[in-house]
Amino acid sequence: MREYNVAVVGATGAVGTKMIEMLETSSLPIKHIKLLASKRSAGKEKTFKGETVVIEELTADSFEGVDIALFSAGGSISQKFAPEAVKRGAVVVDNTSAFRMTEGVPLVVPEVNEEALKEHRGIIANPNCSTIQMVVALEPIRKKYGLDRVIVSTYQAVSGAGVSAIEELKQQARDMLDGKTEVTAEILPSAGDKKHYPLAFNALPQIDLFTEDGYTFEEHKMINETKKIMSDDAIKVSATCVRVPVLSGHSESVYIELKEAGATVKSLQEILSQAPGIVLEDDPAEQLYPQALTAVGKKETFVGRIRQDLDVETGFHMWVVSDNLLKGASWNSVQIAESLHKLNLVHVNQ
Amino acid sequence: MREYNVAVVGATGAVGTKMIEMLETSSLPIKHIKLLASKRSAGKEKTFKGETVVIEELTADSFEGVDIALFSAGGSISQKFAPEAVKRGAVVVDNTSAFRMTEGVPLVVPEVNEEALKEHRGIIANPNCSTIQMVVALEPIRKKYGLDRVIVSTYQAVSGAGVSAIEELKQQARDMLDGKTEVTAEILPSAGDKKHYPLAFNALPQIDLFTEDGYTFEEHKMINETKKIMSDDAIKVSATCVRVPVLSGHSESVYIELKEAGATVKSLQEILSQAPGIVLEDDPAEQLYPQALTAVGKKETFVGRIRQDLDVETGFHMWVVSDNLLKGASWNSVQIAESLHKLNLVHVNQ
Numbered sequence: 001m002r003e004y005n006v007a008v009v010g011a012t013g014a015v016g017t018k019m020i021e022m023l024e025t026s027s028l029p030i031k032h033i034k035l036l037a038s039k040r041s042a043g044k045e046k047t048f049k050g051e052t053v054v055i056e057e058l059t060a061d062s063f064e065g066v067d068i069a070l071f072s073a074g075g076s077i078s079q080k081f082a083p084e085a086v087k088r089g090a091v092v093v094d095n096t097s098a099f100r101m102t103e104g105v106p107l108v109v110p111e112v113n114e115e116a117l118k119e120h121r122g123i124i125a126n127p128n129c130s131t132i133q134m135v136v137a138l139e140p141i142r143k144k145y146g147l148d149r150v151i152v153s154t155y156q157a158v159s160g161a162g163v164s165a166i167e168e169l170k171q172q173a174r175d176m177l178d179g180k181t182e183v184t185a186e187i188l189p190s191a192g193d194k195k196h197y198p199l200a201f202n203a204l205p206q207i208d209l210f211t212e213d214g215y216t217f218e219e220h221k222m223i224n225e226t227k228k229i230m231s232d233d234a235i236k237v238s239a240t241c242v243r244v245p246v247l248s249g250h251s252e253s254v255y256i257e258l259k260e261a262g263a264t265v266k267s268l269q270e271i272l273s274q275a276p277g278i279v280l281e282d283d284p285a286e287q288l289y290p291q292a293l294t295a296v297g298k299k300e301t302f303v304g305r306i307r308q309d310l311d312v313e314t315g316f317h318m319w320v321v322s323d324n325l326l327k328g329a330s331w332n333s334v335q336i337a338e339s340l341h342k343l344n345l346v347h348v349n350q
Numbered sequence: 351m352r353e354y355n356v357a358v359v360g361a362t363g364a365v366g367t368k369m370i371e372m373l374e375t376s377s378l379p380i381k382h383i384k385l386l387a388s389k390r391s392a393g394k395e396k397t398f399k400g401e402t403v404v405i406e407e408l409t410a411d412s413f414e415g416v417d418i419a420l421f422s423a424g425g426s427i428s429q430k431f432a433p434e435a436v437k438r439g440a441v442v443v444d445n446t447s448a449f450r451m452t453e454g455v456p457l458v459v460p461e462v463n464e465e466a467l468k469e470h471r472g473i474i475a476n477p478n479c480s481t482i483q484m485v486v487a488l489e490p491i492r493k494k495y496g497l498d499r500v501i502v503s504t505y506q507a508v509s510g511a512g513v514s515a516i517e518e519l520k521q522q523a524r525d526m527l528d529g530k531t532e533v534t535a536e537i538l539p540s541a542g543d544k545k546h547y548p549l550a551f552n553a554l555p556q557i558d559l560f561t562e563d564g565y566t567f568e569e570h571k572m573i574n575e576t577k578k579i580m581s582d583d584a585i586k587v588s589a590t591c592v593r594v595p596v597l598s599g600h601s602e603s604v605y606i607e608l609k610e611a612g613a614t615v616k617s618l619q620e621i622l623s624q625a626p627g628i629v630l631e632d633d634p635a636e637q638l639y640p641q642a643l644t645a646v647g648k649k650e651t652f653v654g655r656i657r658q659d660l661d662v663e664t665g666f667h668m669w670v671v672s673d674n675l676l677k678g679a680s681w682n683s684v685q686i687a688e689s690l691h692k693l694n695l696v697h698v699n700q
Contacts, residue, residue, distance in 0.1 A: 149661075153503035153603035155553045155594065170527060177524055195637045202643040203505045203594060203601045205655050205669045210634035214615065214657035223660065236661035240603040240669070244505065244553060244594050251553045253503035253590040253603075265564065284560035287545040293552040305555050307564035310573065311499075311586035319555045319590070 003031035004346060006337070007066045007090070009081065010073030011035035011046060011055055014163045015095060018330035019070050022299075024049055026334050028068075028341055036062050037073070060084035067346050070333050071095060086122030091346050093124050093333045097217075100125040100225060107228050110335045111277045112139040116231075117339055122348040124336055127229060128221040129328030130154050130241065130250055135229050136301040136327070137320045138256065140275035141268060142230065146259025148314070149236040152222065155244045155251035156207060157292060158199060160324050161188060169245060172200035189243055199245050207241040216241055249292025250324040258314040265306050268316060272303050277327070282306055290321035298323055299331045353381035354696060356687070357416045357440070359431065360423030361385035361396060361405055364513045365445060368680035369420050372649075374399055376684050378418075378691055386412050387423070410434035417696055420683050421445060436472030441696050443474050443683045447567075450475040450575060457578050460685045461627040462489040466581075467689055472698040474686055477579060478571040479678025480504050480591065480600055485579050486651040486677070487670045488606065490625035491618060492580065496609025498664070499586040502572065505594045505601040506557060507642060508549060510674050511538060519595060522550035539593055549595050557591040566591055599642025600674040608664040615656050618666060622653050627677070632656050640671035648673055649681045 006023065010016040016037070023030065033048050035055045042057035056062060058077070063069060063085040071078045071085075072095040082092045082099070099105040106116040107125045112135050117124060127135070134152060141147065158169045165187045172183040176198075185196040189206040197204055207218035215223075222239040244251075273280040281290045282304035290302035301322040309315030322328055340346050356373065360366040366387070373380065383398050385405045392407035406412060408427070413419060413435040421428045421435075422445035432442045432449070449455040456466040457475045462485050467474060477485075484502060491497065508519045515537045522533040526548075535546040539556040547554055557568035565573075572589040594601075623630040631640045632654035640652035651672040659665030672678055690696050 151501055151605055153590075155505065155592065173523055174527055177520060177527075189637075193637060197637075197641060198643060201595065201597050202599075202641055203596060204641065205601070205603075205639050206637060210637070214634050214655070215660075236659075238605070238659055238661070238665075238667065240503075240655070240667055242505065242601075242603065245551065246553060246595070247551050249552075251555070251592070253555075253592065255501055255588070255590075284564050287539075287543060287547075287556060287560070289555050291547060291552055291554065293548060305564070305590070309586075309588050310563075310565075311588070315588075317588065317590055 001029055003029040004067040005032045005034065005065055006030050007034040007036055007063060007069040009036045009058055009069060009071040009077065012037045012041045012044065013072060014159050014166070015072040015325055015329040018325045019072060019333060020046060020048060022326065022330045022334040026338060028334065028338050034062065034066060063088040063090045066090040068093065068337050068340065070337065072329065082123055086348055089348055091120070091122060091124070091340060091348060093126055093336045095126040095329050095333050097128065097221060099123050100127060101228065107225060108336050109135050109229055109332060110339045111136050113229055113231070114339050117336070117343060117345055120345065126329065126333045126336065127225045128218070129160050129324040130156060130218070130252065131222050131225040131229070132328050132332050133250060133301045133320055133322035134222070134252055134254060135226055136277050137254070137272065137303045137318065139230065140271045141256065141258070144271055145263050147235050147256060148259045149257040150226065151238045151255040153240045153253045154242055155246065156241060157246040157248045157250055157324055158188070158243065159248040160250070166247060169199050172198045173245065176200050199243055201245060204243045205240065207243055246292045248323055248325055249295045249321060250328060251290070251292055252320040254318050254320055256316050257312060261314055263314065263316065265308055268306050277301055278303055280304065290319055292321055295321045296323050299326050301327055351379055353379040354417040355382045355384065355415055356380050357384040357386055357413065357419040359386045359408055359419060359421040359427065362387045362391045362394065363422060364509050364516070365422040365675055365679040368675045369422060369683060370396060370398055372676065372680045372684040376688060378684065378688050384412065384416060413438040413440045416440040418443065418687050418690070420687065422679065432473055436698055439698055441470070441472060441474070441690060441698060443476055443686045445476040445679050445683050447478065447571060449473050450477060451578065457575060458686050459485050459579055459682060460689045461486050463579055463581070464689050467686070467693060467695055470695065476679065476683045476686065477575045478568070479510050479674040480506060480568070480602065481572050481575040481579070482678050482682050483600060483651045483670055483672035484572070484602055484604060485576055486627050487604065487622070487653045487668065489580065490621045491606065491608070494621055495613050497585050497606060498609045499607040500576065501588045501605040503590045503603045504592055505596065506591060507596040507598045507600055507674055508538070508593065509598040511541070516597060519549050522548050523595065526550050549593055551595060554593045555590065557593055596642045598673055598675055599645045599671060600678060601640070601642055602670045604668050604670050606666050607662060611664055613664065613666065615658055618656050627651055628653055630654065640669055642671055645671045646673050649676050651677055
């Protein structure tokens with residue numbers, strides 16, 4: 001059996017750390033793992049399957065001999081180094097937004113559009129965390145009843161903004177619990193924006209920067225990526241993306257309108273209970289519904305609170321939760337690598 | 351000028367405490383204030399406009415000589431004592447859900463339907479916190495363009511669940527920050543339900559108990575109360591109510607579809623900027639949008655992030671925030687009392 005040299009770019013980040021964990025549990029046959037990060041982190045050590053691995057500084061030549069490179073070190077790093085990796089024969093699975101909407105770059109959630117991998121020319125994009133869990137939940141329903149419309153409001157965890165944002169939230173929470181009236185906010189809602197606000201005991205309706213039309217980039221990501229992954233530009237998608245003081249685990253209040261009539265809460269529950277990557281947690285009588293705290297550390301997408309709209313027959317509401325660092329990022333990337341292996345696509349046809 | 355004897359029932363609760371504060375700032379001419387609570391709290395002292403007031407035990411006879419009684423001590427207390435107060439000539443403003451949907455009981459948000467007070471027969475109901483701020487934001491838009499449909503997802507603060515729930519959240523947050531893996535959850539999501547879950551660093555898609563159809567009572571409150579306050583049963587309203595780890599200040603992601611075409615983000619901003627009780631905070635370029643932390647302690651409803659749906663011409667999204675203990679409860683009740691005074695309605699016609 002073929003074995004792969006795998007590189008993780010951004011090995012010390014919140015997602016990179018989880019990528020290493022997910023690779024440890026993966027069925028992907030790994031010959032050698034290379035952990036890459038900035039100069040600052042080079043020389044630090046991590047363990048992989050019990051072995052110590054020294055982190056190396058990322059350079060273009062790091063990818064010599066690498067078969068699969070998982071990137072999660074920010075969009076500008078991917079822009080610069082993903083083509084270098086491909087040039088050296090590696091297939092790149094990129095977890096940043098750098099190439100997601102680029103034509104010719106498959107945007108893949110294996111449960112939804114694994115087949116799109118066949119078109120890859122070296123780079124495969126991993127969708128945005130909040131998009132992934134939503135399309136996992138909606139695709140089985142779409143297959144059966146068609147999907148006319150999606151309106152989603154998100155409750156996103158801070159870990160999507162990185163390790164330092166997690167620490168910022170924790171420090172703010174500690175300070176507020178200690179009765180301090182002024183707390184430090186230097187990162188959230190978006191490190192790249194001008195103003196910063198406390199997230200502790202707050203809800204911030206801004207993730208990423210604003211665009212001209214008043215939507216944020218995060219909201220546009222959910223809208224555009226959903227259409228690309230489902231290969232259907234006609235689906236109406238609308239999103240309001242909100243950061244809440246949760247460490248890990250994105251929750252989503254999702255409203256859908258189906259193309260065809262005939263769906264019931266029961267039929268949707270049945271479809272979802274048999275769908276790949278989904279755990280149905282939907283029993284109001286037992287107060288069973290997905291929660292961020294119970295989803296953390298798990299690879300699946302959890303769906304519950306499915307109910308029919310009271311006015312629109314084809315309208316349904318649901319609550320979708322997943323670990324944004326796992327299915328929303330690292331696990332989906334590793335799944336893509338597994339699919340590439342399964343479909344014998346770990347080679348670059350430029 | 352007529353001056354009133356005012357009673358506050360539930361004077362030691364989260365809302366009752368704010369009712370006293372709001373009465374202190376109110377223009378309502380108050381002759382005497384009576385603070386009522388359970389036997390357990392009787393004898394404790396509070397101050398009102400610099401004077402010490404001793405809390406008395408609530409009995410039916412407490413209402414002798416009372417003109418206006420503000421209730422916020424739970425539905426069963428209102429069920430039992432509001433009729434007793436009315437029998438003794440007091441007008442009751444009830445902040446519980448006990449009488450909200452009762453025919454003949456006006457359900458009032460002064461900015462929206464002050465006129466409904468004229469029909470009162472002794473009891474006026476104060477709507478649910480999450481409903482109030484939403485109808486304040488939507489009514490000016492409805493007046494101009496008509497309202498066909500509302501889909502709301504809430505981000506509700508814990509203070510709506512009372513003082514002990516606030517303490518529970520704080521303790522959970524402290525314990526989790528200290529690295530404890532087991533935290534105590536005895537109240538949330540609903541004190542009256544079987545199971546309890548941690549809210550700290552979590553999002554709980556349950557407020558109040560579940561009903562047969564999979565919606566919670568809180569969600570039905572938003573749906574039914576909106577129709578009653580706006581006197582329009584044809585408005586399609588749908589709600590997903592979620593508790594988030596915020597101490598005070600409810601946030602709402604609201605999607606609306608208007609009956610008439612022609613609205614723009616600008617026209618809605620203009621309407622809302624001139625509407626009573628609303629502060630428009632809507633400037634994405636300056637990262638200006640409503641936040642729970644900045645709304646707390648203020649009486650207004652804050653609206654921002656207004657944007658047109660990308661597919662539906664009459665569809666608009668917005669973010670609505672207000673202090674659930676003030677406009678969502680105590681301030682709206684005191685406003686009702688002010689309106690009763692202004693309209694000369696502080697008398698009971700049974």
